Amino acid sequence: MNNNIKNTEKYxxxxxxxxxxxxxAAFYTENLKVLIVDKFDFPRHKACGGGLMSSKDWSLELENYKRIKDELKSFSCKSIKMYWxxxxxxxxxxxxxxxxVSRYEFDELLLKEALKKENVKFLKFDLQMIEKKKLNGKDVFKLSDGQAEIETDxxxxxxxxxxxxxxxLGNKNHKRHQFGYCMEYEINCEKKDLNVHVVAGYKWEIGYGWIFPTLNGYQVGIGIIRKPRKSLNYYLDDFLAWSSEKELIPKxxxxxxRFGGALPLKVVKNYCTDNILLCGDAMGLVKLLTGEGIYYAMKSGKAAGQTLTESQKDIKKRYKKKIKPLFWDTFLTPYVPPKIFTITFWSVFFHIGKIWNYFPIGNILVKFFIKMAIHRKSSRKDSYYHDEKIKIGK
Ligand SMILES: Cc1cc2nc3c(=O)[nH]c(=O)nc-3n(C[C@H](O)[C@H](O)[C@H](O)COP(=O)(O)OP(=O)(O)OC[C@H]3O[C@@H](n4cnc5c(N)ncnc54)[C@H](O)[C@@H]3O)c2cc1C
Known part of the structure; x- marks a missing residue:
């Protein structure tokens, strides 16, 4: 997907x-000369569960998603079983x-949609260095991959x-408790169980194992925050064996x-200036309780594209204003230190949830958790999820 552009041009x-x-971000720019660069050509693999959570009004809020939806192959689920x-x-x-969805397909469709715009071009370019210089009193940036250079405002x-x-921008590497490390298997088999399974605190590690039904079988993965006692490979194989033994997946x-990857759990300190805006994982905008990040990546990308399109004034201030509501949705990510969620905290939480669930009014806690972490009805009147009623079973 290379547009054969001359990378001596200024953008x-x-x-x-x-x-x-x-x-x-590119899709939401107008009247600007835009270049998207990536170190890989597309399509490319990305370690990800590929779960697009339904309580987000994807088609109503993200026009690029709406345009690719019919072409996108996906497998839909209606129920989740939770374990501690x-x-x-x-x-x-x-x-x-x-x-x-498959990120291999999803990301390529989104990029193709952005490249339908005349002002947007793509170049395979592995960014290594950024240099800032002044030109006629204005900041200009030089991006280099070690060979070629690109100039941009x-x-x-x-x-x-x-x-x-x-x-x-001066941000440091995330500390070990500020990101999750995940590993997953794509498995091909006959599908019998169509529930999503989420196993929190697997083997007393902070994080969770998941089983997502996919088009060709299941995705079985595990994500752990902080340094695990054993290797992630060990936990993943153990979790796979347990899932098969319990018949959550076939024998x-x-x-x-098999894929592995990391995801941030804390928004970085400096996420924008008047010339540089971070979004998605680069900014650290991922839902703290679940690691859900695709929706927030797209919403922050939309905010970045729109901010630069609207005007070149007060960029930092206007971007922050657009981004703030997403902070609340990701469960106060910049303000809540992931450290407070200890294994004892979660163990007590899920045990109370389990016991309460035996009583008629007992599922309040489980419902609260589901609404915070996974799914809640939409506040938009035109949303399919406006009248959502969550049913909790035993
Ligand atoms: C195992 C795992 C499972 C997950 N499951 C889910 C899930 O089920 N649902 C969900 O919503 N979220 C999930 N997430 C989180 C989600 O994948 C991310 O939040 C999301 O991909 C963020 O999108 P992004 O565009 O910000 O970054 P990315 O998707 O990571 O894209 C960044 C791009 O930048 C390119 N790049 C990097 N460095 C350079 C460079 N130097 N020069 C040029 N290009 C560069 C990369 O090649 C890549 O294409 C999961 C994450 C992991 C690790």
Whole structure:
């Protein structure tokens, strides 16, 4: 997907990273000469559960998603079963819980949608260095991959968890308790159980294991915050064996692929200036309780694209204003230190949830958790989820 552009040209905006954040940012720019760069050509693999949570009004709020929706292959789920370290806690049913998509396909469709715009071009370019210089009293940035150089007035940093743009803004690496490390298997098999399974605190580690039904079978993964006692490979294989033993997945399956990746759990300190805006994982905007990040990447990308399109004045102030509501939605990410969620906190929480669930009014706690972390009805009157009623079962 290379547009054969001359990289000696100067751009109004260079977007680093063509994941959901970068492609959405590009889609929402107008009347600006925009270049999206990515170190990979597309399509490319990205370690991800690919779960698009339904309580977000994707089609109403993200025009680029609406345009690719019909072409996108996905598998829909309606129910989730929650466990605490192998102990079943509750089952929750919804009108629609989520769509599982392949990031290989999803990210390529989003990038293609952005490239339909005449002002947007793509270049395979592995950013290594950024240099700031003054030209006629104005800041201009030189981006280099070690060979070629690109000049631009504004940068949108959408280059994921290990963002070089974020480092340029002075942000330090995330500490070990500020990110989750995940590993997952794509398995091919016959599908019998169509529930999503989420196993929190697997083997007393902070994080969770998940089983998502996919088009060809299941995705089985595990994510852990902080340094685990054993290797992630060990936990993933153990979790896979347990899932099969409990018949959450069939006894017979073929492991198609294995992926690993990290995701940030804390918004970085400096996420914007008047020339540089970070979004998505580069900014650290991921839901603290679940690690959900695709929606927030796209919403922050939209905010970045719109901010630069609207005007070149007060960029930092206007971007912050657009981004603030997302902070609340991701559960106060910049303000809540992930450290407070200790294994004891979660153990007590889920045990109370399990016990309460035996009483008629007892599922308040489980419902509260579901609404905070996973799914709640939409406040938009035109939303399919406006009248959502969550059913909690035992
Ligand atoms: C295992 C795992 C499972 C997950 N499951 C889910 C889920 O089910 N649902 C959900 O909502 N979220 C999930 N997430 C989180 C989600 O994947 C991220 O929040 C989301 O991908 C963020 O999008 P982004 O565009 O900000 O970054 P990315 O998707 O990471 O895209 C960044 C892009 O920048 C490019 N790039 C990086 N460095 C450079 C460079 N130097 N030069 C040029 N290009 C560069 C990369 O190649 C990449 O294409 C999961 C994450 C992991 C790790």
């Amino acid at each position: 109004d905006v260079v977007i680093v990273g063509a994941g959901p954040a970068g492609s959405t 370290n192998k102990m079943f806690v509750a089952k929750c049913d919804f009108k629609h819980l989520f769509d599982q 504004y940068i949108i940093g959408a280059d994921g968890m290990h963002s070089k743009v974020s480092k340029f 017979e399956y073929v492991i198609e692929k």
